[in-house]
Amino acid sequence: MTAGTGPLADVTSDSVPQWLRRAAGVNELWTFVILVALVVFFSIAAPDKFFTVFDLTQIAVNAAIYLVLGVGMTYVVITAGIDLSIGSVLVLAAVAAAEYNIHHGGATAGWATVAVCVLIALAVGTGWGALQGAIVATGKVPPLIVTLGGLGAALGLAELATGGQDPAGAAAADLQNSLGYGKVLGIPWLVVLAAVVTVAFGLVLGTTRFGTHTLAIGSNPAAVRRAGIGVGGHLVKVYALMGLLAGLGAVMWLASYGTTSIAGHSTDNLKVITAVVLGGTSLFGGRGSVLGTVIGVFIPAVLNTGLIVIGVQQYWQDVAVGVVLVAAVYVDQLRRRARERS
């Protein structure tokens, strides 16, 4: 604590304009600069390939599901939590929807079946998330363990239901042709859906009471409890929201690929957590934004595409993202310490 550095009424030196100082303090700005630098670099390195062969639309389609998951993960991480189970929850929701679809028309199922499948996927995801949230809210088991257990259990249930094989006829053609491959004004529906979800939950985080309480819980749960806010109930909602978005991710996956890909989601959690942290959301809670996560999702996507375009082995992308991730958390930790010393 500072002693005698000034009276309560503070006067800060004002040589630098306030908007500039504030902009420099915004995490998203730095991450965005990195993203732009990557795009510029690849555009110069491969002038007529980066924007034509692998255009931004393709990058966006690939990123759409991770973006939806990332939005939910942003909320969870802001509460100083983590959700490792998202890939398994996505699979479980997809399998539940697929099983219904198979028994109600298979690939030629009608719109009514599609609607029920969507509801099943969303409900399974939300329910699983709420259950994990309720255990986290007791404060007896850390989120890391709750969701690690959830990761195993959800995947196990999905494998039990299917015998471990991806069932045929998991998605109706109507779903695939509309949400999966359809476009509106030249933009794929998957991208539109991801964008709507992102904007909606970005606004909720930034402008509503729910968002403020989420940030406050990550910042100082004891203070929030004393302020009369139900911390446990709020955590259940946040983890349920994560589950809901994992369920939506399952719908998008089924629409896009037509199969449940039981074995294909084991690293979703790492990819999504990486994106959230790259976007400036603090793993220690209290700070973060959906906008940052958007940038964080696109950095690996651009790296991946870019490295292919310039002929470098794309596996370097994993190395680069890993290094940047550790650096991002290191910097966050340094800033936190500097702040506590002041």
Place this chain on the structure above:
Amino acid sequence: MVSPGEPLLEARGVVKRFGHVRALQGADFTAHPGEVVALIGDNGAGKSTLVNVLSGVLAPDGGEVLLAGAPVRFSGPQDARRQGVETVYQDLSLAPDLDAAANLYLGRELLRSGLLGRLGVLDRAAMRREAVGAFAELGVVLKDLTAPVASLSGGQRQSVAVARAVAFANRVIFMDEPTAALGVVQRARVLETVRRVADRGICVVLISHNMPEVLSVSDRIEVLRLGRRVASLTAADTTIEELVGAMTGSLDQPADAPASAWSPEEPR
């Protein structure tokens, strides 16, 4: 509401046990409107327990608490706050990543009118406006209301916590060691604030270890020892030696606690 001379907040024979430890054994407490009352006592005398009972954090095992002459039983700190009893915690109880206005309104956010409000959209402009007013009332000017509280100085953080209590309390404010972490200048400002708040008819209860500070800012001093009130003194005609004597029991202060509250066995 309260006729002059009648206590605003009163505790009568409050008992609180934690297992075998009897933290409060028939403690009394009296505070009048517009008064600064210091609550002092040695470590383990039961200060924090008494404050927690009076501010609704703990439910007493025996005795009663009266607010404005009527017996109350707070169901929790929120309940106490609804009845105009606020607390400034020693750790300030702020969310360091949120700005001053958001902290001021934590749990009591102002919403926009109409549909947006029903969706839970905050009225940040109004909260900032009100926050500026609340800080100005304490003589505090925050340069940047959108800066996270963590980036403020210790004194400013303190003033955010105090401003929050003052903005919503209309009866009693408890302040737990409000100046412990502050430098000389900030300390003076906080004490000035305490005085100004009391002048508005609010009762300020100060928990402090700093004897000179206690004597300079409070009107009355209540001394706890071994879970009981052992002295109720007027600050103007009390010396530090008398305070220390009452706290340690070396001076024979006449206690005005009822004799029935006395129990022969000593805790621990």
